[in-house]
Amino acid sequence: xxxxxxxxxxxxxxxxxxxxxxxxxxxxxxxxxxxxxxxxxxxxxxxxxxxxxxxxxxxxxxxxxxxxxxxxxxxxxxxxxxxxxxxxxxxxxxxxxxxxxxxxxxxxxxxxxxxxxxxxxxxxxxxxxxxxxxxxxxxxxxxxxxxxxxxxxxxxxxxxxxxxxxxxxxxxxxxxxxxxxxxxxxxxxxxxxxxxxxxxxxxxxxxxxxxxxxxxxxxxxxxxxxxxxxxxxxxxxxxxxxxxxxxxxxxxxxxxxxxxxxxxxxxxxxxxxxxxxxxxxxxxxxxxxxxxxxxxxxxxxxxxxxxxxxxxxxxxxxxxxxxxxxxxxxxxxxxxxxxxxxxxxxxxxxxxxxxxxxxxxxxxxxxxxxxxxxxxxxxxxxxxxxxxxxxxxxxxxxx
Ligand code: DOR
Ligand code: ZN
Numbered sequence: 001x002x003x004x005x006x007x008x009x010x011x012x013x014x015x016x017x018x019x020x021x022x023x024x025x026x027x028x029x030x031x032x033x034x035x036x037x038x039x040x041x042x043x044x045x046x047x048x049x050x051x052x053x054x055x056x057x058x059x060x061x062x063x064x065x066x067x068x069x070x071x072x073x074x075x076x077x078x079x080x081x082x083x084x085x086x087x088x089x090x091x092x093x094x095x096x097x098x099x100x101x102x103x104x105x106x107x108x109x110x111x112x113x114x115x116x117x118x119x120x121x122x123x124x125x126x127x128x129x130x131x132x133x134x135x136x137x138x139x140x141x142x143x144x145x146x147x148x149x150x151x152x153x154x155x156x157x158x159x160x161x162x163x164x165x166x167x168x169x170x171x172x173x174x175x176x177x178x179x180x181x182x183x184x185x186x187x188x189x190x191x192x193x194x195x196x197x198x199x200x201x202x203x204x205x206x207x208x209x210x211x212x213x214x215x216x217x218x219x220x221x222x223x224x225x226x227x228x229x230x231x232x233x234x235x236x237x238x239x240x241x242x243x244x245x246x247x248x249x250x251x252x253x254x255x256x257x258x259x260x261x262x263x264x265x266x267x268x269x270x271x272x273x274x275x276x277x278x279x280x281x282x283x284x285x286x287x288x289x290x291x292x293x294x295x296x297x298x299x300x301x302x303x304x305x306x307x308x309x310x311x312x313x314x315x316x317x318x319x320x321x322x323x324x325x326x327x328x329x330x331x332x333x334x335x336x337x338x339x340x341x342x343x344x345x346x347x348x349x350x351x352x353x354x355x356x357x358x359x360x361x362x363x364x365x366x367x368x369x370x371x372x373x374x375x376x377x378x379x380x381x382x383x384x385x386x387x388x389x390x391x392x393x394x395x396x397x398x399x
Contacts, residue, residue, distance in 0.1 A: 003027045003353065006328040013351060013389050016396075024357040028332055030062025030350030030388055032339040033310060034122075035158075035213060035237060035285030037132075038064070040086050042071025044370075047290045049090035051370040052310075053098040055288075058368050058397040059311040060385035062098065062350040065122045065343070068105035069133030075105045076113060080120050097390040099347060103158060105135040111145050115153045122343050123211065124155055128195045129162035131260040132289065132306055138164035143202060151206035156343060158211040159199045161220075162261055166191035180300040181250045184262040192261050193219045200227045203234055210234045211342060214287050216242045216261045218271035225280045235342050237285040238272050240313045241375060249375075255296050255303035256375050259289065262305075277326065282338045284317070286310045290371035308369045312362055312376045318354060318383025351389040358384045366398070 001015045005027045019025060038052035056064055066087075068074035074083050080102060091098060101122035104114060114124060126146065130136045137143060150157045170186035177186075196212055200223060203210035215221055215236050227234045241259060246266050249257045257263055275281045289306030296303050314335065320326050339345060361380045364373045387396040 006332055011351070013353070014392055014394050015353060016394070019353070019386070023355050025353055025355050025386065026328070027351045027353055028060070028328070029336045030347065030352055030390070031060045031314060031335045032063040032345065032347060033061045033286050033288070034065045034211075034283055034339050034343065035067065035287050036064045036310060037067045037069065037287070037289040037306065039290065040070065040090070041083060046292055047370045049087050049096070050094045051368055052288075053091055053094065053096035054368040055308070055311045056098050057096070057388055057395055058385070060314040060352040060354070060388065060397075061310060062352070062388055062390060063100065063345070063347050064098065064310075065101045065103060068103050068125050069127075069131070069135050071133070073105045073107075073133060073135050074102060075107050075110050077117060077120075080104065080117065097393070097395065101343075101345065106137050106146050107135065108137070108139070108142055111142070111149055114149065114155065118153060118155055122156070122345065123158045124150060125158050125160070127160045128199065129160065129164040129167045129191060131160055131162070132304055136164065144206075147202040147206040147208045151208040154209065156209045156211050157203075158213050159195070160213055160260075161195035161199050162187060162191045163195040163198070166194055178299040178301055180255050180258055181247075183250070183258050183300065184247050184264065187260060187262045189217045189219065189264065192217055193223070196220045196223055200224070200232060200234055204230070204232045207233070209342075212236050213285060214239045214242065214261055215272070215281070216264050217268050221271055221275040221280050225275065228280065235282040235338075236275075236280060237283045238276065238281050239285060239287045240309050240316050241287070241307055243269065243272055244316050245375060253375055255298070255300055256307065256373070258300065258303060258305050259287070259307050260305045273325070276334065277330065282334065282342060284313060284334050286313045288369070290369050292371055293373055307375045308367070308371055308373070311367055311369060312374055314352075314354070315362075315381040315384050316376065318356065319381040322356065322382045348390065353386045353389070354383060355386050356383050358382070358386075360384055
């Protein structure tokens, strides 16, 4: 069947006859998610690659880059190999066509060993401030050594940029709180701004390719815009939750709206959108970080940070397209093309089929992610993926 692509070409794809002319469908290249937590090994009660891959395909993603904050953390040749074997086995079991790459976590001990693993990794993840898991590199001398090594070997560094000292100060201010509204005050915007500024300084000094994960404030994007103007190789990622949720959502979502970095103000949201349109922001990374409803039901202070997002990211963006906020071209740039360039990642040719007019409400019970919920439940969105085409085989989103 001949289908229109997002850039007004026509392509022959093996789709069900029922799609015919009555649907307003368009083909986009398979999406790349540079930032997921599929939880293997160690916390498979939250997600695994059987459920995660189904969620990814349902959301229009054909490649994902998985984060290393596992149990044990993915930090050396052995853990990379073991993790790869587990993932391949799970994908095989469900005949999933999902492609994947792995981030390696930076530690005090592994800096010299990383260059020899270059071909096995998509980049190095650095937690400048502590988040979920045990990975943390807040020592300035270690950070310098890491950026220097990565610059010399042309390996991308992905930073979780929240300054650990600022986070500690924040926690001291609200020692016993069980109010989730305090999360954005404890992990104050200054922690993110300070760490982003520091990371940019290091990238400039050591000529490191710097990928700033989940930027969330207006000040961070202003710093990044300046750095780009100064010719520093810095890239910025934004998450769907920072684009479509704000601090106000704690009222209704409680700890389901708790993640790191935290939700910010509506002004920040506006600044992020502006910089998506202006080109300062390069990618959408879902930071798909599932936790079970049981874990999320714990009081603030005990509930873990993180939200699932891979099944809803594209629909949220297509809904924004339908409202006139963004073009399909820009969506393809930030959800596919830019990741191929930043990470020198050459994906197989894959397509996703999107029904631009399909209206559906996000519902927890429709989610394939093992955690079984979405912070966007209840939202009516216009524009949904119907399926993906990989190796000339059609995989419907929902079966
Ligand atoms: O909210 C978050 N959840 N932020 C992170 O940095 C980690 C993630 C997780 O793994 O749960
Ligand atoms: Zn993450």
